[in-house]
Amino acid sequence: MPILMSGMMLAAAGCGQAAVPAAESQSPQSQTTESTEGSSQSAAQQDASAEAAASAENGQEATYLGVENYGAEETNKDHKADFRYRFQIGTDEVVLSVDNGTKDENGEYDYPIQNLLKENYTYRITTEGDRVVSVEEAEQKAPDFAPVVAGTPGEKTLENFLKTAMMPVGNTLYIYGGGWDWQDVGSAIQTRTLGVSPDWVRFFNEQNENYTYKSKDGDEANMDPAHSYYPYGGDNEYYYAGLDCSGYLGWVIYNTFETRSGEDGYVGGSTGFAKKLADYGWGTWTQKISVPDGTEQNVMKPGDIMSMNGHVWISLGTCSDRSVVIAHCTPSASRTGQPGGGVQIGAIGADETCEAYRLAEKYMSTYYPEWYKRYEVSLKDPQAYFKFEGEKAGRFTWDVSGQGEGLTDPAGVQNMQPEDVLKQIFGE
Numbered sequence: 522m523p524i525l526m527s528g529m530m531l532a533a534a535g536c537g538q539a540a541v542p543a544a545e546s547q548s549p550q551s552q553t554t555e556s557t558e559g560s561s562q563s564a565a566q567q568d569a570s571a572e573a574a575a576s577a578e579n580g581q582e583a584t585y586l587g588v589e590n591y592g593a594e595e596t597n598k599d600h601k602a603d604f605r606y607r608f609q610i611g612t613d614e615v616v617l618s619v620d621n622g623t624k625d626e627n628g629e630y631d632y633p634i635q636n637l638l639k640e641n642y643t644y645r646i647t648t649e650g651d652r653v654v655s656v657e658e659a660e661q662k663a664p665d666f667a668p669v670v671a672g673t674p675g676e677k678t679l680e681n682f683l684k685t686a687m688m689p690v691g692n693t694l695y696i697y698g699g700g701w702d703w704q705d706v707g708s709a710i711q712t713r714t715l716g717v718s719p720d721w722v723r724f725f726n727e728q729n730e731n732y733t734y735k736s737k738d739g740d741e742a743n744m745d746p747a748h749s750y751y752p753y754g755g756d757n758e759y760y761y762a763g764l765d766c767s768g769y770l771g772w773v774i775y776n777t778f779e780t781r782s783g784e785d786g787y788v789g790g791s792t793g794f795a796k797k798l799a800d801y802g803w804g805t806w807t808q809k810i811s812v813p814d815g816t817e818q819n820v821m822k823p824g825d826i827m828s829m830n831g832h833v834w835i836s837l838g839t840c841s842d843r844s845v846v847i848a849h850c851t852p853s854a855s856r857t858g859q860p861g862g863g864v865q866i867g868a869i870g871a872d873e874t875c876e877a878y879r880l881a882e883k884y885m886s887t888y889y890p891e892w893y894k895r896y897e898v899s900l901k902d903p904q905a906y907f908k909f910e911g912e913k914a915g916r917f918t919w920d921v922s923g924q925g926e927g928l929t930d931p932a933g934v935q936n937m938q939p940e941d942v943l944k945q946i947f948g949e
Contacts, residue, residue: 580645582659584609585638588758589616592747598755601704602630606638606653608646619653635703636710639720639761664722666692669888670946674715675780679824679921679930684946686773686835686848687866691889693721693764694863695734695852696750698757700768700788705757708786712764712772715782724762725863730895732861734763734852739860766833767791769850769864770826773835774798777928792909795828795917803927808915812903813843821845822935823942824928826917829909837866838939844870844877845903846939853899865892867899869906880939888947 586607590596596604605616619638621630634656638644643659672685698705700712711718735751737743746753750762764772771788778787789797799806810827813819821827821836834849847869853862866884868877882898909915921930934942943949 580647580657581610582643583646584643585640586614587640588756591758592745592749592753594754596754596756598705601632601756604756608653617648617651617653620655629704629706632702632704636760638703640758663719664726666717666719666722668692668717670948672776674776675778677778677928678932679919679928679934680932680945682773682777682824682919682928683835683837683848683934683942685776687946688717688776689721689764689769689772689850689864690848690866691864691885691892692717692725693769693850694725694728694732694762694861695765695850696759696763697734697765697852698752698760698768699763699765699850700771701757701760701765703757703760705752705755705760708771708775708788709760709768711761712768712788713775713783713786715776715779718761720761721763728861730855730857730861731859732855733859734861736860738858739854763863764850765791766850767794770794770833770835790913791833792828792830792911793913794833795826795915796913798826798917798927801927802925804918804920804925806915806917808909810907810916812907813839813845815843821916822918823937823939824919824935827906828914828917829906830911830914834906838937838942840876840880840939842870842876844868844875845906846877846880846943847901851899853896855895856897862896862899865889865896865899867901869901869903871903873900875900877939880943884943884947 586609588596589605589607602621604619606619608615608617619634621635622633624630634653637656637658643661644656645659646653647655668688669691670684670687672681672688700709701707702709711720733739735749736745744753750759752758767790768788770791771786774787775784796806798804809818811819813821820839823836823838825836827834827836832849832851834847837846837848839845845868847867848865849867850864851862851867852860853865853867855861866881868875868881870877872878878898878900885898886893919928919930919935921928921935923929932945934945937945
């Protein structure tokens, strides 16, 4: 079975996906061999594991291949403390345990090593017996990438917030749980780091229009947990490869407010995300919002953040025809019908003749041509995108008065029309 080259393997294989034909983009877990598909190792494998692990005690180079028996029913989040992990050491594939770190007051491990491991990346590992106790990612060449629009970390203005929101657009794919940590409880390293993660760019470059975040053709009949990027078992194996909606918002907030990497992150549940920002004292939150109808109450201003049940998005403003231009991370269908998508400028409106769709198509096709080859502009139904229930969802609006701890708006972006907002942040 062909092996998907990614991450650290790019240094040897070159950019792209030379080992897999373009029409056959598939999960790194597709390289699982017969010898590791079962629940136990043969005696020969155990001997090889022991020998390879011993040689790694002082720091052996190893390529991480993934969780053993990934996708199996028993390989789920309830058993994550007992997972075993596949590595390539020299010519041998070995299965090792990994140190789970320390427990918190609730008895949950912090999994520091698992939060560094990425499939097909190469590491220098140290073991004690058959247990990995430390890993260090091998040095590699970063992908050739510069964002079309770049924000400035720590510049707390509404314009900079929207510029920052554009940085992962067109180069970061949708991963369910992307941007959350491995144990799926908080921010991943990537969403607590300044700048667009090279991991996201590499993953985007390795994929094509046939990428699917879950099941081929979006059909659950094609469900294949062993070869899917979707965390069917609830273990967040591909946390590093892309973003989901709340991972995207968490990264944007971090890169707007923080000035160095490694601080506490902002990733949290999508439904309550907007309310959480109001709780920080950064603005106001309301549930008195519905489809834009010409009244001031229902106008989505540039920078507003809307939490629905299970999704969160950023407004770039309401057009004169009451359609809304948005930025969000969503698994939209590709031009070949595969649910993949990712961070993009999209539209909320009645149909493709609306002003928001026209603007979204203009900017995605002009500034993100590689993305546009794979994906049409995502058009969302107003009734669906302003519908919510419960006590958590709603709209957040930034307090730009300068009296609070949120953002200021010296450029007056909050009162601009979407067309002018886009011209401003793209420097037109």
